[in-house]
Amino acid sequence: MNKDRSELLLASIKRLLRRGATKQLKNILKKTHMADLSGVFRELSPDNRQKLFDLIDSPEEKGILFSKLEESTFVDFVKTLQVENLVDIFEQMPADDAAELLNRLDEDTSDQILQKMKNEDSTSVEHLMSYGDDTAGSIMVPDFVALQEDMGAREVIEALQNKYLDVEMPFYIYVTDEYGKLVGVSSLRQLVVVHPEKPLKEFMATDLVTVRPYMDREEVAKLVSKYDYLALPVVDDDNKMVGIVTVDDVIDVLHDSATEDILRMAGVGEDFVETQTIFRGTRIRLPWLFASFLGGVAAFFIIGGFEESLTKYTSLAAFIPVIMGMGGNIGTQSSTIVVRGLATGKINVRDFGQVVSKELAIGFILGIVYGLFIGVVASVAYREEVYFLQLAVSVGLAVLSSMAVAALVGSVIPLFFEKVKIDPAVATGPFVTTSVDIVSVLCYFSIATALLGI
Amino acid sequence: MNKDRSELLLASIKRLLRRGATKQLKNILKKTHMADLSGVFRELSPDNRQKLFDLIDSPEEKGILFSKLEESTFVDFVKTLQVENLVDIFEQMPADDAAELLNRLDEDTSDQILQKMKNEDSTSVEHLMSYGDDTAGSIMVPDFVALQEDMGAREVIEALQNKYLDVEMPFYIYVTDEYGKLVGVSSLRQLVVVHPEKPLKEFMATDLVTVRPYMDREEVAKLVSKYDYLALPVVDDDNKMVGIVTVDDVIDVLHDSATEDILRMAGVGEDFVETQTIFRGTRIRLPWLFASFLGGVAAFFIIGGFEESLTKYTSLAAFIPVIMGMGGNIGTQSSTIVVRGLATGKINVRDFGQVVSKELAIGFILGIVYGLFIGVVASVAYREEVYFLQLAVSVGLAVLSSMAVAALVGSVIPLFFEKVKIDPAVATGPFVTTSVDIVSVLCYFSIATALLGI
Numbered sequence: 001m002n003k004d005r006s007e008l009l010l011a012s013i014k015r016l017l018r019r020g021a022t023k024q025l026k027n028i029l030k031k032t033h034m035a036d037l038s039g040v041f042r043e044l045s046p047d048n049r050q051k052l053f054d055l056i057d058s059p060e061e062k063g064i065l066f067s068k069l070e071e072s073t074f075v076d077f078v079k080t081l082q083v084e085n086l087v088d089i090f091e092q093m094p095a096d097d098a099a100e101l102l103n104r105l106d107e108d109t110s111d112q113i114l115q116k117m118k119n120e121d122s123t124s125v126e127h128l129m130s131y132g133d134d135t136a137g138s139i140m141v142p143d144f145v146a147l148q149e150d151m152g153a154r155e156v157i158e159a160l161q162n163k164y165l166d167v168e169m170p171f172y173i174y175v176t177d178e179y180g181k182l183v184g185v186s187s188l189r190q191l192v193v194v195h196p197e198k199p200l201k202e203f204m205a206t207d208l209v210t211v212r213p214y215m216d217r218e219e220v221a222k223l224v225s226k227y228d229y230l231a232l233p234v235v236d237d238d239n240k241m242v243g244i245v246t247v248d249d250v251i252d253v254l255h256d257s258a259t260e261d262i263l264r265m266a267g268v269g270e271d272f273v274e275t276q277t278i279f280r281g282t283r284i285r286l287p288w289l290f291a292s293f294l295g296g297v298a299a300f301f302i303i304g305g306f307e308e309s310l311t312k313y314t315s316l317a318a319f320i321p322v323i324m325g326m327g328g329n330i331g332t333q334s335s336t337i338v339v340r341g342l343a344t345g346k347i348n349v350r351d352f353g354q355v356v357s358k359e360l361a362i363g364f365i366l367g368i369v370y371g372l373f374i375g376v377v378a379s380v381a382y383r384e385e386v387y388f389l390q391l392a393v394s395v396g397l398a399v400l401s402s403m404a405v406a407a408l409v410g411s412v413i414p415l416f417f418e419k420v421k422i423d424p425a426v427a428t429g430p431f432v433t434t435s436v437d438i439v440s441v442l443c444y445f446s447i448a449t450a451l452l453g454i
Numbered sequence: 455m456n457k458d459r460s461e462l463l464l465a466s467i468k469r470l471l472r473r474g475a476t477k478q479l480k481n482i483l484k485k486t487h488m489a490d491l492s493g494v495f496r497e498l499s500p501d502n503r504q505k506l507f508d509l510i511d512s513p514e515e516k517g518i519l520f521s522k523l524e525e526s527t528f529v530d531f532v533k534t535l536q537v538e539n540l541v542d543i544f545e546q547m548p549a550d551d552a553a554e555l556l557n558r559l560d561e562d563t564s565d566q567i568l569q570k571m572k573n574e575d576s577t578s579v580e581h582l583m584s585y586g587d588d589t590a591g592s593i594m595v596p597d598f599v600a601l602q603e604d605m606g607a608r609e610v611i612e613a614l615q616n617k618y619l620d621v622e623m624p625f626y627i628y629v630t631d632e633y634g635k636l637v638g639v640s641s642l643r644q645l646v647v648v649h650p651e652k653p654l655k656e657f658m659a660t661d662l663v664t665v666r667p668y669m670d671r672e673e674v675a676k677l678v679s680k681y682d683y684l685a686l687p688v689v690d691d692d693n694k695m696v697g698i699v700t701v702d703d704v705i706d707v708l709h710d711s712a713t714e715d716i717l718r719m720a721g722v723g724e725d726f727v728e729t730q731t732i733f734r735g736t737r738i739r740l741p742w743l744f745a746s747f748l749g750g751v752a753a754f755f756i757i758g759g760f761e762e763s764l765t766k767y768t769s770l771a772a773f774i775p776v777i778m779g780m781g782g783n784i785g786t787q788s789s790t791i792v793v794r795g796l797a798t799g800k801i802n803v804r805d806f807g808q809v810v811s812k813e814l815a816i817g818f819i820l821g822i823v824y825g826l827f828i829g830v831v832a833s834v835a836y837r838e839e840v841y842f843l844q845l846a847v848s849v850g851l852a853v854l855s856s857m858a859v860a861a862l863v864g865s866v867i868p869l870f871f872e873k874v875k876i877d878p879a880v881a882t883g884p885f886v887t888t889s890v891d892i893v894s895v896l897c898y899f900s901i902a903t904a905l906l907g908i
Contacts, residue, residue, distance in 0.1 A: 007804075031661060035680045039799075070800065161646050192615050207485060225709055226489045228702045230684070247701050248682045251708065255679055258712030259794055265716075266790035267783075281816045285787055286823070292783045293824055296776025297831055303772035304835070310768045317764055317771035318757035321891055322750025324775055328782065329721075329746045329887060333739055336720035340713055345493075346524065350461075362735045369740070370747055377751055381758070433783065437775055 038068035063093035087116045099128035136220045137213035140243030146174040154196035171230040175200045181239045210235045221253040264425040291430030295437040306445040327402035327440040334359045334410030363407025367400035394451045398444035406436045492522035517547035541570045553582035590674045591667035594697030600628040608650035625684040629654045635693045664689045675707040718879040745884030749891040760899040781856035781894040788813045788864030817861025821854035848905045852898035860890045
């Protein structure tokens, strides 16, 4: 649904709510996907949210709406509902979605809901909740088809049609041995092309990719994406299947994790804070900026050490911004490439020498280009001074060294963090900007002091 | 496959290649997924690549390897192969993968391959290639199940088992009217739960989400992710189906597009250039840095205008880095949040006032915090000068105004670009850094000159 259509939907729903046109609202709700309604929901007053929500007939649809709402909207809205009304909705939801949503609520509320849910439903939800937020376990579903290896193709098809009706999408038929251990997998298509009496073990594929329930879900997402599977089996220590992770849950993880990475790189937390309070937004950004503050203070003391040079040649001050800016920007470019390369697997710590020397080369070439540019600006601006040539050369060399060093630092730091197993996306930003600031200023004033013979 | 295992695989394959142990190599190849082999391939010499490649038996597997190789490795390797050997591989590949890979080769080579392919294969590949790189058409497959609305459930199941064996994963059964127009969709599960004689039109779902072949594939990916579908039908202007886009192709698009966004924001191009030449890497980064260069030159002229102040109070120069750094960093944070929020749909241009005022508030609060910090540093460092208080207040106010303005600029600029339909990820970075640099320096020297009474 594009922007115009979603604005239109919002406008009509608001108008109908004002008029209390229940019948028309119900009609609209029937034709609207809950994913679209979630956008409308965000823009409504608490009162109107309640009214609209009550008009949704099925608890399944209400559940889909819940899982499509933004975290803060969901939490705010659920607070206004009675626990009794929630129980029914959570019972009808897929267990993995229910677990994820209940984890977002405070413990009191989620406990109350779980207690009132049917035993069989709450058990499987609590089981998933126990794996913790970022694991394969938290996004797996218990609905899969697992059959014994001796079963023939025809028997399997019959079982699918009778016993496994509740499995929404039987992507794969998993095959177990007599002890219940996972030994193979077959696709629906294979079932219909082989001889009806052929047992699973004779045509199943045995090169399985499996995951454990405690595996990080970003890792799981990468596996699904790498091997192009529609689902991966989750197995316990005995190689018995406990669930599957399907591609649609993985899409959300990939989507979220890329955004998380970007936000972490800029030092603005993992979650998307824009929908949260000013106070939280401030608190999260404080530490990253503190690193930059320390770098600035260090630069202050360095420049203070060159006071004599500055008194003699005040014009030196005017070039500080361009030298720091050029260094800072190329440092960010190099570190972005390396951090992202490491995250997507396109760069490996093994490639250290190759990556760093390449970044250094690029920094050097760009440093020569922009060093010449700024040298020309300096010599034109100060053409009437006797020291104009020395100044131009100093500034040019300072840009060159600042850019080369920044490219070097920007590529070495994330590789170093990866090596010592610290997430490069978190740590790289502050270290790179801080050290580039310090190095740029130091290079500049050392070169200028030497060349101008102060 | 984790890093240790992939290093192990590389080591064994290298050793066996040295020994010329063909039989063992063939054994390993049989057990290794081509997605894993692609990592090994990158590390081998051209000679060894050729040897290993020749040992892969089936053209299907070779095709999977091709599609898993990085673009540059793929292009380099294909150059060393005979066109005759390629034809077979491309014929066996899914049409969408073949189209994508052929688009990467130079026109001469891809034309030669297409000419030698069987007519039916090359036609469908050329058709997909004609849609252009980033469209839904380029990632769709022509393998789908579409049946007339009058068919009964049992008839449909029989058709699936007989006629549609070549459809790898019949996620959905699409339903057409007598003119071949798409009117509904049914799932496999529905087919087996309804009465066998019930016609499709009586139980199909009619709220369809369809896409056009020329739609941007990132948009398609967002739709799949939003609605949790496993596939979306692609229809032409007459609402006739021309293909489907499946979730596994969309995963790759989402993965790539997040990385593209990050790289664009840092001004290092869209594609991952680390695997390419130094020359290209340099050329791509040049323009972004030029914006930063212009900002630096502007700052140079501004500072030049305050030469009198600087001559009188040389110490002013020492605070330039911290003021620019704090402004620059918070500007990056704000713009990252807004650019990312716009890309993921969590922020809307409609929310302009709310988003900007929040960022401004955060910038203001953080500006007060760090303004106080830097004020303390300044008054301690210059406690013996008579003007220490004025200096401390100037510097503190400069940090405050620089941070507040940077947060404002950092949030307004991407929202503005979104409004005028320019991709905020591309344009935001240079504009924000450049304008923050200029504004910071201007605020600082204006405040200092006024307060110090120069």
